[in-house]
Amino acid sequence: MPSLGADMEEGTLIEWSVKPGDRIQRGDIIGVVRSEKADIEVEVYHDGVVDQLLAQPGETLPVGAVLAVIREEGQAPAALVHEAIQPAPPAPAPSAPAPSAPAPMPPATRLRVSPLARRVAQELGVDLGQVQGTGPHGEITKEDVDRAAEALKKAPVEKPAVAPGFRADMRRAIAAAMARSNREIPHYYLETRIDLERALKFLEAENRKRSVSDRLLSVILLIKAVTRALQDVPELNGYWIDDQLQPKEAVHIGFAISLRQGGLVVPAILDAGRKNLDELMQSLRDLITRARAGRLRSSEITDATVTITNLGDLGVETVHGVIYPPQVALIGFGRIIQSPWAENGMLGIRPVVTATLAGDHRATDGHRGAQFLTALNQHLQEPEKL
Amino acid sequence: MSDPEIKNAVFKILRRIAPEANLDQINSEENLREALDIDSFDYLNLMIGLHEELKVEIPESDYRSLGTLGELVRYLAGRLR
Numbered sequence: 356m357p358s359l360g361a362d363m364e365e366g367t368l369i370e371w372s373v374k375p376g377d378r379i380q381r382g383d384i385i386g387v388v389r390s391e392k393a394d395i396e397v398e399v400y401h402d403g404v405v406d407q408l409l410a411q412p413g414e415t416l417p418v419g420a421v422l423a424v425i426r427e428e429g430q431a432p433a434a435l436v437h438e439a440i441q442p443a444p445p446a447p448a449p450s451a452p453a454p455s456a457p458a459p460m461p462p463a464t465r466l467r468v469s470p471l472a473r474r475v476a477q478e479l480g481v482d483l484g485q486v487q488g489t490g491p492h493g494e495i496t497k498e499d500v501d502r503a504a505e506a507l508k509k510a511p512v513e514k515p516a517v518a519p520g521f522r523a524d525m526r527r528a529i530a531a532a533m534a535r536s537n538r539e540i541p542h543y544y545l546e547t548r549i550d551l552e553r554a555l556k557f558l559e560a561e562n563r564k565r566s567v568s569d570r571l572l573s574v575i576l577l578i579k580a581v582t583r584a585l586q587d588v589p590e591l592n593g594y595w596i597d598d599q600l601q602p603k604e605a606v607h608i609g610f611a612i613s614l615r616q617g618g619l620v621v622p623a624i625l626d627a628g629r630k631n632l633d634e635l636m637q638s639l640r641d642l643i644t645r646a647r648a649g650r651l652r653s654s655e656i657t658d659a660t661v662t663i664t665n666l667g668d669l670g671v672e673t674v675h676g677v678i679y680p681p682q683v684a685l686i687g688f689g690r691i692i693q694s695p696w697a698e699n700g701m702l703g704i705r706p707v708v709t710a711t712l713a714g715d716h717r718a719t720d721g722h723r724g725a726q727f728l729t730a731l732n733q734h735l736q737e738p739e740k741l
Numbered sequence: 742m743s744d745p746e747i748k749n750a751v752f753k754i755l756r757r758i759a760p761e762a763n764l765d766q767i768n769s770e771e772n773l774r775e776a777l778d779i780d781s782f783d784y785l786n787l788m789i790g791l792h793e794e795l796k797v798e799i800p801e802s803d804y805r806s807l808g809t810l811g812e813l814v815r816y817l818a819g820r821l822r
Contacts, residue, residue: 479760559801559802562801563800563801566792566798567785567788567789567792567798567799568789568792570785570801572781572782572785573781574781613780615759615760615761615778616761639782640782643782667781668774668780668781
């Protein structure tokens with residue numbers, strides 16, 4: 356059972372998408388696990404052959420439990436095991452108070468659902484528990500989901516489409532992660548106002564050349580500038596683990612995405628530092644679409660090395676965020692406003708954004724944080740180089 | 742294309758973006774982003790959807806004058822005439 360969040364303690368296996376004997380490659384999706392925050396597609400990190408599936412769909416297991424055995428190609432099958440292997444009991448917890456025990460989950464009902472039907476149900480907001488399956492052995496098919504969606508349209512509109520329990524679980528997961536952050540991380544905050552005139556003119560000229568489906572959003576320039584500034588100040592890109600800073604070479608930008616049903620997820624744009632503006636836009640579009648449809652992958656949930664939160668769409672000018680542990684920094688952007696701006700003795704009106712840095716004072720100090728914000732500003736003044 | 746037909750096309754796209762919203766309750770002069778809690782990514786998807794549905798490509802420079810449903814329908818009616 357992979358850990359899909361700083362405070363995830365257990366997860367429920369929703370379905371397997373492989374069977375014993377299947378050949379799999381690194382990056383393949385082998386199943387879906389439900390955490391308190393979302394359904395996540397579980398990837399594998401090695402090539403091989405599925406030997407045994409130990410956990411059954413509907414089973415709730417602690418993080419670390421062995422769900423399946425994968426053997427290398429050509430290796431003899433392992434001795435048969437009949438149930439998921441529980442992880443070794445953890446070492447005694449440090450002095451920090453343990454988070455309160457989560458409320459009991461509703462009993463997991465084992466539904467036979469085709470992966471396509473499950474995806475369509477998520478997209479259409481159909482509760483699979485209310486759908487009668489007509490496929491083999493009562494399996495719920497896409498056609499069953501389509502029929503249920505049609506019936507929903509005819510029925511009086513009742514909101515919300517998301518189970519209240521799921522929302523409460525997500526709220527609890529966010530609460531646990533943020534409480535841990537405020538308990539363990541000594542935050543420091545810095546902010547700077549950045550003139551975006553050059554960046555937005557560059558963006559406008561770029562978008563004029565593009566069809567509507569290829570246009571870039573201004574946040575893409577901000578993300579790209581953050582990756583550049585992190586290359587200048589790498590101490591802000593990484594984790595605080597075992598009482599020491601562990602900087603990471605690859606920049607995986609966790610991007611806070613609010614969900615329409617409430618709550619948020621922070622999946623990562625993987626290898627953002629290596630992506631150009633078009634690739635970043637494509638990645639962000641893909642990530643937001645999948646996050647809102649509940650189709651994120653495990654690596655996107657676990658691998659972020661730093662987080663960006665952009666609340667500019669909501670009219671907020673300044674964001675003082677909470678670092679997502681074990682990361683050591685969070686960058687916030689507010690709304691781009693038209694503001695008086697003095698430069699070279701002249702006063703004008705410029706589009707200005709306030710960028711904030713929340714830093715972990717165990718990992719860095721304000722001096723490095725200030726260097727990061729200065730670098731961020733400099734990169735945004737040369738948008739053609741982004 | 743009549744104004745009600747354009748409005749229906751806009752609603753068809755908005756239902757994909759904000760499936761939980763009750764579109765019939767939107768005042769035509771209300772700001773769409775605020776009324777439906779849609780962000781810049783959703784707004785771009787609305788523009789892409791309109792391009793696909795109505796074959797109208799809206800330049801980015803026109804976005805700021807298209808904040809309400811009424812403004813959007815009137816603009817599209819003008820472009821489709």
